[in-house]
Every structure is written in C-alpha cells, then in structure tokens.
Amino acid sequence: MAIVWFNQEMRQATGYSGSATVEGTSIRAIVANLEKLHPGISEAILYEGDILPGLSVIIDGNVGSIGVLEKVGEDSEVHFLPALGGG
Amino acid sequence: MLKPDYKSNIVLSETEYETVGKRVKRHDATDKVTGAANYSADVHPAGYIHGKILRSPHAHAIINKIDTSKALELPGVTAIVTSEDFPNLNGLAVDLGEGAMQNPMFLSNFCIAKDKVLFKGHAVAGVAATSKLIAEQALELIKVDYEVLKPVLRPEEAIKPNAPILHEKLVTIHSTTIRAGGVSADNLPKDQQTNIANKFEFGLGDIEIGFKEADIIVEKETKTEAVHQGYIEPQTSTVRWGADGYLTMWTSSQGHFAMRDLTAMLLGIPQSKIKSIQMEIGGGFGGKTIVYSEPIAAMLSKKSGGSPVKITLTRTEVFEGTGPTSATNVKVKLGAKFNGKITAVEAKLYYGSGAFPGSPVLPGARCMTAPYEIPNAHIEGYDICTNLPKSTAYRAPGSPTAAFAMEIAVDELAEQLGIEPLEFRAMNGSREGSRQATGPVFSKIGFLETLQAAKEHDHYKSKLEGSYRGRGIASGFWFNGSGPSSAIASVTADGTINLVEGSPDIGGSRTVVSMQLAEVLGIDSANIKPSIGDTDTIGFTSVTGGSGVAFKTGIACYEAGLDIKRQMIERAAKIWDVQTNEVEYENGELKHSSDSQLRMSFKELAGKLNATGGPIIGRATVSPGSPGNAFATHIVDVEVDPDTGKVTILRYTSIQDAGKAIHPTYVEGQMQGGVAQGIGWALNEEYFYNEEGAMMNASFLDYRMPTALDLPMLDTVIVEVSNPSHPYGVRGVGEVCIVPPLAALSNAIKQAIGVRLTQLPMNPIRVLEAIESTK
Numbered sequence: 001m002a003i004v005w006f007n008q009e010m011r012q013a014t015g016y017s018g019s020a021t022v023e024g025t026s027i028r029a030i031v032a033n034l035e036k037l038h039p040g041i042s043e044a045i046l047y048e049g050d051i052l053p054g055l056s057v058i059i060d061g062n063v064g065s066i067g068v069l070e071k072v073g074e075d076s077e078v079h080f081l082p083a084l085g086g087g
Numbered sequence: 088m089l090k091p092d093y094k095s096n097i098v099l100s101e102t103e104y105e106t107v108g109k110r111v112k113r114h115d116a117t118d119k120v121t122g123a124a125n126y127s128a129d130v131h132p133a134g135y136i137h138g139k140i141l142r143s144p145h146a147h148a149i150i151n152k153i154d155t156s157k158a159l160e161l162p163g164v165t166a167i168v169t170s171e172d173f174p175n176l177n178g179l180a181v182d183l184g185e186g187a188m189q190n191p192m193f194l195s196n197f198c199i200a201k202d203k204v205l206f207k208g209h210a211v212a213g214v215a216a217t218s219k220l221i222a223e224q225a226l227e228l229i230k231v232d233y234e235v236l237k238p239v240l241r242p243e244e245a246i247k248p249n250a251p252i253l254h255e256k257l258v259t260i261h262s263t264t265i266r267a268g269g270v271s272a273d274n275l276p277k278d279q280q281t282n283i284a285n286k287f288e289f290g291l292g293d294i295e296i297g298f299k300e301a302d303i304i305v306e307k308e309t310k311t312e313a314v315h316q317g318y319i320e321p322q323t324s325t326v327r328w329g330a331d332g333y334l335t336m337w338t339s340s341q342g343h344f345a346m347r348d349l350t351a352m353l354l355g356i357p358q359s360k361i362k363s364i365q366m367e368i369g370g371g372f373g374g375k376t377i378v379y380s381e382p383i384a385a386m387l388s389k390k391s392g393g394s395p396v397k398i399t400l401t402r403t404e405v406f407e408g409t410g411p412t413s414a415t416n417v418k419v420k421l422g423a424k425f426n427g428k429i430t431a432v433e434a435k436l437y438y439g440s441g442a443f444p445g446s447p448v449l450p451g452a453r454c455m456t457a458p459y460e461i462p463n464a465h466i467e468g469y470d471i472c473t474n475l476p477k478s479t480a481y482r483a484p485g486s487p488t489a490a491f492a493m494e495i496a497v498d499e500l501a502e503q504l505g506i507e508p509l510e511f512r513a514m515n516g517s518r519e520g521s522r523q524a525t526g527p528v529f530s531k532i533g534f535l536e537t538l539q540a541a542k543e544h545d546h547y548k549s550k551l552e553g554s555y556r557g558r559g560i561a562s563g564f565w566f567n568g569s570g571p572s573s574a575i576a577s578v579t580a581d582g583t584i585n586l587v588e589g590s591p592d593i594g595g596s597r598t599v600v601s602m603q604l605a606e607v608l609g610i611d612s613a614n615i616k617p618s619i620g621d622t623d624t625i626g627f628t629s630v631t632g633g634s635g636v637a638f639k640t641g642i643a644c645y646e647a648g649l650d651i652k653r654q655m656i657e658r659a660a661k662i663w664d665v666q667t668n669e670v671e672y673e674n675g676e677l678k679h680s681s682d683s684q685l686r687m688s689f690k691e692l693a694g695k696l697n698a699t700g701g702p703i704i705g706r707a708t709v710s711p712g713s714p715g716n717a718f719a720t721h722i723v724d725v726e727v728d729p730d731t732g733k734v735t736i737l738r739y740t741s742i743q744d745a746g747k748a749i750h751p752t753y754v755e756g757q758m759q760g761g762v763a764q765g766i767g768w769a770l771n772e773e774y775f776y777n778e779e780g781a782m783m784n785a786s787f788l789d790y791r792m793p794t795a796l797d798l799p800m801l802d803t804v805i806v807e808v809s810n811p812s813h814p815y816g817v818r819g820v821g822e823v824c825i826v827p828p829l830a831a832l833s834n835a836i837k838q839a840i841g842v843r844l845t846q847l848p849m850n851p852i853r854v855l856e857a858i859e860s861t862k
Contacts, residue, residue: 005526008288012261053181061530062812065569065712079527082449086568086633087316087373087480087822 002030002076009044010080027057028068030078045080056083096755098748098805099540105674106606107815110752113598114617115367127323127339127366128399135325136165138387138398139222140380141212141229142408143204146238146474146780147251150202150231153212158228163221166390167229168213168383170201174355178256178270181352189377192270193443195353197477198382204233205253205442206476207781208407210380215387215396238474238780242439243310243416245282245471252280253442253472259283269444284444285470289452289525297431297463301422305499308418309492311829311847312773313411313439316481317764317792320369321405324381326350327395328388334361335395336381341371341591342630346378347622353382364621365591372764373480376630379409406785410479411774413446414439417492419455427506427514431463432456432524436489438470441477446470450566451485454826455493456524457564458534458718459515464524474780480632482761483565483822487768487829494561494830495843508560508834509547512720513538533744533808534562534718540804541720546740555727556737557838560720563826567714567819568633573626574643576604576615576651576705580697582690584610584651587620588640589628594821595753596636600644602749603815607648609675610689626708634819637749638714638810645814646707654703655692662692662699715810715818719743721762721827725835729858732851734770734836740802741827746810746818758824759801765828767793773848 001021011017020037024030035042044052051057051067058079064070072078100108118124155167176191195201200209212229216222239245239253255274259281269284298304326336334356340346347363368375380398387396400408416437423429434455440446452468501511516538521529541547541560551558574588586604590596597617605612619625628640652672659677660667669680677692679685687695696702724737741758748754771791775784784790809816829847837843842857 007526008261058527061528062713063566063569065710070712077528079525081453081525081527084450084453084566084568084633085376085480085484085630086565086635086819087376087482087484 004078013044014038027070124367130325130337132395135395137219138396143209146207147236148233152232154230158225163217166215168386213383242437242471260285282472289466292463300430302425304422306420307496313414314772315411316372316374318370321400323399325397326384341375349378403785412481413478415488419492421496436468439473441475443477447485451489454486455489460521482825491829498834537720537742557835559831559835561827561831562720565823568635569714570629571710572639572643573708574647576647578703582693583614586617589625590636590640591631599749603641604644604648634821643707647705651705713812717823719823721831727839732855742804747816755803758803761824765825769829769832
C-alpha cells in the first residue's frame with residue numbers, strides 16, 4: 001500500500017497530522033480511499049475531480065504531470081505540494 | 088566521469104553522443120549578428136497606430152475620478168481606455184497550465200488600475216493615436232483625481248499593526264476552505280484587514296529535539312531589495328482586433344500561448360479568438376511570463392475600429408511598471424553537532440509580493456534547505472503585499488534570497504565547528520534518497536558531484552593571499568520545471584527537416600531541441616531548420632520557464648524523430664517490398680538486415696517520399712514529468728578596497744550539474760549569465776525608493792548592472808549526472824546558476840574584512856560601514 005504524506009492543508013482539513021497508508025494503483029484511487037479514511041480530505045486535494053490548481057503530485061520523489069491519472073506503485077510514497085513555475 | 092582537465096570551461100561527461108554534447112553552429116546565428124532577426128518592436132502591420140500608457144505618479148492612492156474628455160478632443164487620438172472598458176473578473180484563482188496560479192481580478196487590476204493605484208507606475212489609462220507624440224500629449228490632458236495614501240514598501244513593515252492596507256478584501260490563505268485567491272466578497276472590517284496574502288508552513292521531524300541535540304546553533308537574518316531581471320529588450324505588444332472579432336497579437340514573451348490565454352481571460356473572450364505570434368525575444372529571465380500592456384493594446388485596437396495598436400514600453404516603464412523580484416526578509420536558525428551533522432533548521436521567509444499577491448516565497452521555502460539532509464525542520468513562509476510593482480518570476484524565483492540566508496548560516500556554522508566549508512556541505516549534502524524538509528525524497532541528483540568537482544578544481548586548490556582578500560563558497564538548488572510541449576517535423580525532399588515547435592527561444596533552445604531531433608535520426612543538426620510556430624500553427628506549449636525547454640520540448644522533438652524514423656522504415660520496406668522488421672535504421676541510413684544491396688541514406692529516401700506515398704511528418708505532443716533537479720556550487724575570490732568599500736571579483740568558478748549538456752556552449756553561457764546577474768544582485772542592484780515609494784534609479788544609468796568590464800572571465804564546470812527521465816539525461820540549466828552568488832560573495836567578503844554582511848546589496852557604503860564597525 002502507498003504512503004500518503006499530509007501537507008498543511010490536508011492536516012487542517014482532517015485535524016490529523018502525519019501520513020496514511022492507502023490502497024490504490026492510481027492517484028484517483030488513492031484519493032478516493034483516503035477520503036474514506038479521512039472524510040473531507042479530498043477537498044484539500046481535488047477540484048471538480050482533478051488535482052487542485054496550483055497543487056502538484058510527487059510520487060517517489062518524481063513530479064507527476066498527469067494529476068489523478070498518475071500510477072502509484074505498491075510501496076510508493078505520495079506527496080501533494082504546491083506546483084512551481086519558474087523564471 | 089572523465090578525468091578533469093581544468094580550463095576555463097570544463098565538461099565532465101558521463102556519456103558521449105554523435106550530435107548531443109557537441110558545440111554545433113546555432114541556427115539563429117546569422118540573423119542575430121546581421122540584425123535580420125525580427126523582435127517585437129520590428130512589427131509594423133499596415134495601418135498601425137501608437138499606444139501610450141498613463142501611469143500613476145503615486146505609490147498608493149484612491150482614484151476618485153478619471154476625466155478623459157480633453158484628451159479625446161485632441162486631433163489624432165483614436166481611443167482611450169480605462170479599467171471601465173475591461174470586464175470585472177472574479178478573485179477565484181485559476182491555473183492556465185503554466186504551473187503558477189493566476190488570480191484574474193488581481194492580474195486585471197495589475198494591468199490597469201481599478202479604484203486604487205498600488206505602486207508608482209501603475210497603469211491608469213491607455214491612449215491610442217496616430218503618432219507617438221499625439222499619444223504622449225493626450226496623456227497630459229487626462230486628469231486623474233487621486234486621494235494619496237501612505238505607502239508601505241518593505242514586507243516586514245507591511246505586516247506590522249496599523250500598516251497601510253493595500254487590499255481591503257484580502258484574506259490570508261491558510262486552507263482550501265477559504266476562497267482560492269484570498270479575496271472576500273466584501274471589504275473586511277478594519278481589524279481583519281491584512282497585507283498577508285498567504286501564510287504556510289512545512290515541517291519534518293521535531294525541531295525542539297533537533298536543537299536540543301545541537302552543540303552549536305547559529306541564527307541569521309537577511310534583508311534584500313527588489314531587483315529587476317534587466318532584460319535588454321523592453322516589452323512591445325502589437326494587437327489588431329479584426330472586424331471579424333479575431334485578434335492577432337505580436338509579443339515579446341516567454342510564452343505566446345500564455346500571452347494568448349491571459350489576454351483572452353482579461354478581455355473576457357475565448358482563447359480561440361486570438362492568434363499569438365512569437366517574435367524573437369531580447370531576454371526575459373522570468374519577467375516575460377505574464378501580460379502587461381497586451382490587453383490595453385487589444386482594447387485600444389477595438390475602440391480604434393480595428394487598427395493595429397503598438398505599445399512599446401520605455402526603460403523607465405519597464406522598471407516601474409513590470410515585475411521585479413521580491414524584497415525579502417529571511418530568518419534562519421541552524422543547529423549542528425560537534426561531529427558536523429546538522430540536526431535542525433528553523434526558517435521564516437517574508438517575501439514582498441508587490442502590489443498583488445504572488446511572490447515566489449513558496450519555491451523559496453521549498454528550495455532553501457534542499458541541498459542538505461536535515462532530520463528536523465520547520466519552515467514558515469509569508470506572501471506580503473507592498474506598494475511596489477507586482478513581483479514576477481526571476482531566474483529560480485525565490486531561491487536566491489532563501490539561499491542567501493541559508494548559505495551564510497551554513498558557512499558560519501562550519502566556521503564555528505572548525506570544519507572546512509566544502510567538507511561541511513559534503514557531510515550534510517543531499518543525495519539520492521535524502522528526504523527534503525518539505526517531505527519528498529530526492530531521486531537521482533548530483534549535488535555531491537558538484538562539491539567533489541569544486542574540491543578538485545584548480546581554483547579551490549590555489550592559495551589566495553593578500554590583505555582584504557577572501558574566498559567564499561556557496562551552493563544552491565532549483566527544482567526545474569516541465570509542462571506540455573509540441574513539435575512537428577516535416578521531411579523535405581532535399582533531406583532536410585523543417586521543425587516547428589512551440590517554445591519561444593530565449594537561451595538557444597531551437598538549436599538544442601534540433602540537436603535532439605538530429606541525434607535520433609542520425610543526421611546533421613544543420614539540416615534541421617527550426618522555427619517557433621504561432622498559436623494557430625502548433626499545439627499548446629507551456630512557457631519557456633522553469634529551465635524546462637531543453638527537457639520538455641527536447642522530448643517532444645525526440646518523440647517526433649522516432650515518429651519519422653518509424654515512417655521512414657515503413658517507406659523503405661514498401662519501396663524494397665520487404666517486411667518492416669527487416670529494415671534497420673542506423674546513423675541516418677536505412678538498410679536491409681540481410682541484403683547488403685538494399686540501403687539508402689536518409690537524404691535519398693527523403694527524395695523519394697512524394698512519389699512513394701507522400702511526405703512524412705513526425706509529430707509529438709508531450710507533458711513529461713520528473714525534469715530532474717539542479718544543484719550548483721560556486722567559488723569566488725574577492726578583494727575589498729578598504730578606502731572605498733568597492734568589491735572586486737578576482738576569480739569566479741561555477742560548478743553545476745546539467746544532467747547532459749546538449750550544447751555545452753549554451754550551458755556555459757547560462758551559467759555565466761546567471762553568475763553575472765547574481766553578482767549584480769549581491770553587490771549593486773536594488774530598487775531604490777524614496778519615502779513616497781518613487782523609484783529613484785529607474786534607468787540603466789542609475790540601476791547598476793555589472794558589465795563585462797566589471798567581471799573577470801567566469802569559469803565553469805559542467806558536471807553531468809544523467810537525469811533518468813530524459814532520453815539523453817537532460818536537466819534544466821538556466822536558473823540554479825543565479826542561486827549561490829549572493830551568499831558566496833557574502834562569505835567571501837566575510838573572509839576579506841572579518842564582518843558578515845547580511846543585507847543586499849553589499850555596495851561600497853555597506854562594506855565601508857562594516858569595515859568601520861571593526862575599528
């Protein structure tokens with residue numbers, strides 16, 4: 001099962017800090033299962049079914065580019081952090 | 088890694104290729120040196136007229152009334168626009184696919200002031216006229232009734248109680264339960280009004296435990312001023328609003344798709360109504376990723392009956408009206424054990440966003456401690472509105488000023504521990520698997536390799552002797568970016584390829600992506616003719632920013648090359664009447680796997696395409712992730728004049744992990760350019776304001792950027808630690824090079840005069856004051 005680290009907004013949405021172990025082979029499934037464990041948390045991650053504008057998905061240290069469609073490995077570590085632009 | 092052979096420019100290569108990694112002739116060389124290249128100011132569409140912008144003389148004021156009647160009566164004036172001519176947009180932040188959020192209301196109000204002016208130079212009205220002179224005369228006839236307010240210029244001042252408030256509806260964002268964009272529907276009660284647009288935090292471990300474990304703790308506080316990207320070419324926007332409702336715009340930008348989409352958003356029209364044409368660009372460095380005068384030019388064109396309107400900013404307008412980077416105040420506390428291991432870090436970053444939210448404090452916070460493995464960390468960031476132009480991206484946005492605080496703290500900690508600074512960095516340096524303070528672990532990175540290359544470099548091994556001389560070391564980090572990108576490559580009958588791609592070329596990208604296409608096909612990169620398509624010609628491509636083009640558009644061209652290769656094999660099989668799996672493609676030649684008589688060069692087959700089934704076009708649209716992080720380590724020697732306080736750079740060496748340098752000369756140019764800008768930021772440059780918030784040095788005469796005459800040859804070492812997510816191992820190279828110079832120079836000056844300067848710029852006055860403080 002993948003480990004999902006909670007960012008500031010996820011912690012505030014759930015009152016829970018730390019991380020959660022969640023089943024799922026895609027970010028979409030991971031968030032759906034996370035919502036069952038911590039109702040309300042998906043509001044800190046999704047907007048109209050996609051990753052919130054300005055948020056990026058990082059899986060095993062690699063920044064994803066296809067949001068909820070990203071595949072997640074059995075022992076993956078998932079983070080949701082602010083997306084970064086550049087100069 | 089090859090054995091180092093230390094010269095001015097060194098490449099430590101992992102892998103060699105036929106074309107990639109070679110210093111080929113750049114495709115735009117002739118046009119650039121002969122003056123044939125067309126920049127945005129070279130656009131002269133038939134019947135164009137001139138636009139000018141009336142700007143606020145005040146840094147903070149309420150607009151009571153704008154009277155344009157006299158100006159409209161001036162013969163030759165065709166139109167005047169104010170904020171009344173633009174749609175009222177909401178404050179819900181949107182993502183236009185560029186990786187940086189935009190708040191439509193704030194961006195609209197930045198382009199043209201509504202109700203209040205929030206910085207000196209804020210656009211208040213636009214005028215179109217048949218000549219520049221008439222447009223300028225018309226500006227003088229527009230009467231604006233202002234109620235002048237007190238400005239606030241520094242972020243640490245703007246968060247004090249009773250500080251002047253810029254936005255009465257601004258809400259500090261902490262969570263997604265508050266409307267995105269941080270704007271309330273109505274004005275807030277006075278006791279709830281704030282200039283803090285965002286406050287966030289990152290944490291890892293427990294800093295209380297971490298600092299208890301520390302034997303030595305250092306604390307530092309830094310202050311920096313806003314600085315400008317200093318691109319040579321001022322913005323010019325030319326827009327024609329056609330009678331059919333379709334707009335054509337010619338711009339100087341880092342992303343013509345972004346210009347199209349932002350302009351459409353601010354005008355309240357569909358993206359498909361605008362064709363955005365990318366011209367050559369005379370520098371951007373992040374400053375040309377958003378719109379400024381484009382929506383004004385568009386609306387002036389509409390109100391002028393469709394005549395194209397051209398607005399060219401003056402240098403003063405560029406300084407006063409476009410985005411510099413943030414003024415900052417950073418506090419850092421760093422603890423380590425006697426054995427040299429860092430145990431904890433605590434940091435607070437206060438970044439001024441200028442008039443509207445959106446400083447680069449988030450990336451600053453994410454970059455600040457990234458070079459080091461630190462088990463316990465707490466980082467707070469504040470995005471704070473001030474009465475300056477809205478901050479805009481500038482090379483590794485947010486990272487240089489964060490690194491300035493971090494790297495002087497690291498230097499001081501190393502000094503107190505009695506550990507050599509490079510060694511101290513290596514002892515704590517991030518590597519593959521290291522966990523960042525923000526949570527994720529690093530994949531393959533090359534920070535330790537930059538430290539090792541620095542240690543082995545002749546510069547580092549050489550002795551620096553003499554009084555008032557010092558050597559400084561600093562490291563830096565930048566994430567690098569990516570995004571969607573598109574490429575179309577058409578094979579022509581003479582064996583060359585016309586490549587159309589979507590990335591504006593700021594730093595040589597058309598050659599760099601052509602080389603990747605050439606490598607796939609085994610042909611000479613000179614046989615590829617690259618061009619940047621307009622928004623109607625090529626698929627969406629995100630901005631040239633985040634050091635992402637060599638990566639993302641490189642992959643698009645690589646994939647387009649594979650597409651061509653596949654079709655060429657199919658065509659050869661058809662001509663030879665064999666199966667495709669019997670045809671091999673190698674080094675630009677097609678041959679049968681067993682019949683040595685059947686072989687054709689790429690050029691020969693290209694000549695047969697039209698008669699054997701039609702032309703071949705390779706295409707690719709991509710949105711690749713994992714652009715590969717960038718690290719750099721710099722060494723600088725300085726000499727301080729104790730009588731004048733002038734700092735002279737004696738020697739500078741920058742070492743950077745480029746993944747794979749596709750065109751080493753371009754990479755070295757990026758590194759040298761980043762260093763030069765970083766030196767200017769460290770020693771000379773600042774937005775210098777009077778108490779009323781008027782910039783007092785809004786010209787290149789007074790805003791002192793270093794020139795070639797101020798600097799020695801800037802030595803470079805390219806370290807290549809391949810990025811596994813790119814076919815040739817590319818990492819972005821354009822930004823991390825500006826991160827270390829600020830701290831490296833402070834560390835060098837500390838060694839030279841015995842005093843650590845923590846405020847930028849470290850100009851002669853500050854250096855003299857520091858020397859005096861020791862007497």
